[in-house]
Amino acid sequence: MPAALVLGAFATYLFVSFKDEHDFVSGAYDLGIFHQAMVSWSHFHLPVSSIKNSTEGLPPHYDLLADHFHPILVLLVPSYWIWPHPGTLLVDQAALIALSIVPVYRFCRRCAGTPVAVILGLAYAGSVGVQSAVNFDFHEVAFAPLLIAFALERAQVHSWRWATASALLLLCVKEDMGLLVFFLGLVFAVWGVRRLGGALAVAGIGTFLLVTDVVMPRLGGGLSYAYWTYPALGPTPLSAVAMILTHPFRVVGIATAAGLKRSSLYELLVPFSVLPLVSPIALLAIPLLAERFLSDRPEMWTDNYQYSLTLMPVLILAAADGLRHLTARLGNRSLREALPLAAALLALAGTASVSVANSTPFEQIDSHSYEYAPERIRDLRAAVAAVPPHVTVAASDYLLVPLLGRDDVALLHDDDPGTTWVAYEADDADFVPWQAQGTSRAASYAVSLSDLEAAGYQVVLSNDYAVVLRR
Numbered sequence: 001m002p003a004a005l006v007l008g009a010f011a012t013y014l015f016v017s018f019k020d021e022h023d024f025v026s027g028a029y030d031l032g033i034f035h036q037a038m039v040s041w042s043h044f045h046l047p048v049s050s051i052k053n054s055t056e057g058l059p060p061h062y063d064l065l066a067d068h069f070h071p072i073l074v075l076l077v078p079s080y081w082i083w084p085h086p087g088t089l090l091v092d093q094a095a096l097i098a099l100s101i102v103p104v105y106r107f108c109r110r111c112a113g114t115p116v117a118v119i120l121g122l123a124y125a126g127s128v129g130v131q132s133a134v135n136f137d138f139h140e141v142a143f144a145p146l147l148i149a150f151a152l153e154r155a156q157v158h159s160w161r162w163a164t165a166s167a168l169l170l171l172c173v174k175e176d177m178g179l180l181v182f183f184l185g186l187v188f189a190v191w192g193v194r195r196l197g198g199a200l201a202v203a204g205i206g207t208f209l210l211v212t213d214v215v216m217p218r219l220g221g222g223l224s225y226a227y228w229t230y231p232a233l234g235p236t237p238l239s240a241v242a243m244i245l246t247h248p249f250r251v252v253g254i255a256t257a258a259g260l261k262r263s264s265l266y267e268l269l270v271p272f273s274v275l276p277l278v279s280p281i282a283l284l285a286i287p288l289l290a291e292r293f294l295s296d297r298p299e300m301w302t303d304n305y306q307y308s309l310t311l312m313p314v315l316i317l318a319a320a321d322g323l324r325h326l327t328a329r330l331g332n333r334s335l336r337e338a339l340p341l342a343a344a345l346l347a348l349a350g351t352a353s354v355s356v357a358n359s360t361p362f363e364q365i366d367s368h369s370y371e372y373a374p375e376r377i378r379d380l381r382a383a384v385a386a387v388p389p390h391v392t393v394a395a396s397d398y399l400l401v402p403l404l405g406r407d408d409v410a411l412l413h414d415d416d417p418g419t420t421w422v423a424y425e426a427d428d429a430d431f432v433p434w435q436a437q438g439t440s441r442a443a444s445y446a447v448s449l450s451d452l453e454a455a456g457y458q459v460v461l462s463n464d465y466a467v468v469l470r471r
Helices: 002-022 028-042 050-055 071-082 086-099 101-112 114-125 128-135 140-156 160-170 177-190 194-219 237-246 248-255 259-272 280-293 311-328 333-358 374-386 397-403 440-445 449-454
Strands: 392-395 408-411 421-425 458-462 466-470
Touching: 002 086, 002 101, 002 114, 002 128, 028 050, 028 071, 028 086, 028 397, 028 408, 050 408, 071 086, 071 140, 086 101, 086 128, 086 140, 101 114, 101 140, 101 311, 114 311, 114 333, 128 140, 128 259, 128 311, 128 333, 140 160, 140 177, 140 311, 160 177, 160 194, 177 194, 177 280, 194 237, 237 248, 248 280, 259 280, 259 311, 259 333, 280 311, 311 333, 374 397, 374 421, 374 458, 374 466, 392 397, 397 408, 397 421, 449 458, 449 466
Parallel strands: 392 408, 392 421
Antiparallel strands: 421 466, 458 466
16 A cells, blocks of 8 residues: 555656656756755766856855755666666656655554555545645755654654664755754654754754855855745844743734734644644644744745645644544544544644645646746747757746756856857846845846847747747
């Protein structure tokens, strides 16, 4: 049964991911950036991305480990030796997320039996966080669900060495995983291994502070950590901790202030009812929810990106563990047998209803919206074919990925990109990376045909959706 779930999920994730690539929905941010990082790693260099560096005003050889600390990506290097293509990352991500179903299934089966484990496994595989992550290119957090679920599943059977190893590997996934490892240490302490739990908690918070305050700035040539987006909590992580401890109700107000925050929280939590709250595993949701809903970046509040992925195994396993606690307290045998199955079916139904209500990726597989319009795909494919191989080309966000690997590609970002070729979507030539949004740099990303022609470019191809020029 776990094998069937894994294979079914892997096939579905692959279909959605490659459909996005085929339909020009995968972009430079972030699939193009991670592809360039993996090319660097596969040639035994520290990860560098000309896409990110050129569009964000960074030094040419800026180390991506200073942007996000994700050395675990070196584990994917063998796959790039086999097929050095952006699609390789989509295969890797689909496999990693699908494999995380195995520890989820095994944990749930021990808590409530095989039928419940199958249902919760389906709810997890199709959860809104998983769907959004699979649909939005590739991200390093694809490793996190497998490591989180494996750590908790091994801890469930008191295999503390494997649980600890999995927890420590999380520290190599991304800098913010140190906060999650801190809370994982607290969970282990609650489960009775206080010394190990305390050591993990210290390792987690210590690594987070060391990486964000020392390692990343040093790798980035002295540039400070770029993703501290919590001005309401203070200028530093330590000031944020002080704020959370001294003004908890104000912090809750910040986390639920916007309607978008409340709706996203509803979609994440309602399918599982109060079940996760009965389990100490729910502690792991604290840093994951705080990171998103205390930020001042609206992108963090939605379920359109990868930000909910790490929360999914936490909620599912907490619900299964909570179900185990509740049924153990029931005296009625019939109720004790019926409750787990009913709760699991409700969780699956809640997950499905959220997917349908939000038009999530799986629900849109046969979509004919603007992004998937056949004429758009045809025109963009013609634009890619019009650019010859082995040339320098500046391309807009969605046209860049198909050109990677065959051309020297940059993200189109000003009126004279300095390349021989330019290819851009006729209605999407003003893509702005989030770091430049709201700043004076944003103006330099808007591109007009007249400005390009004034810079010496001539139109080679022009259709309803794309323009290709050559100088």
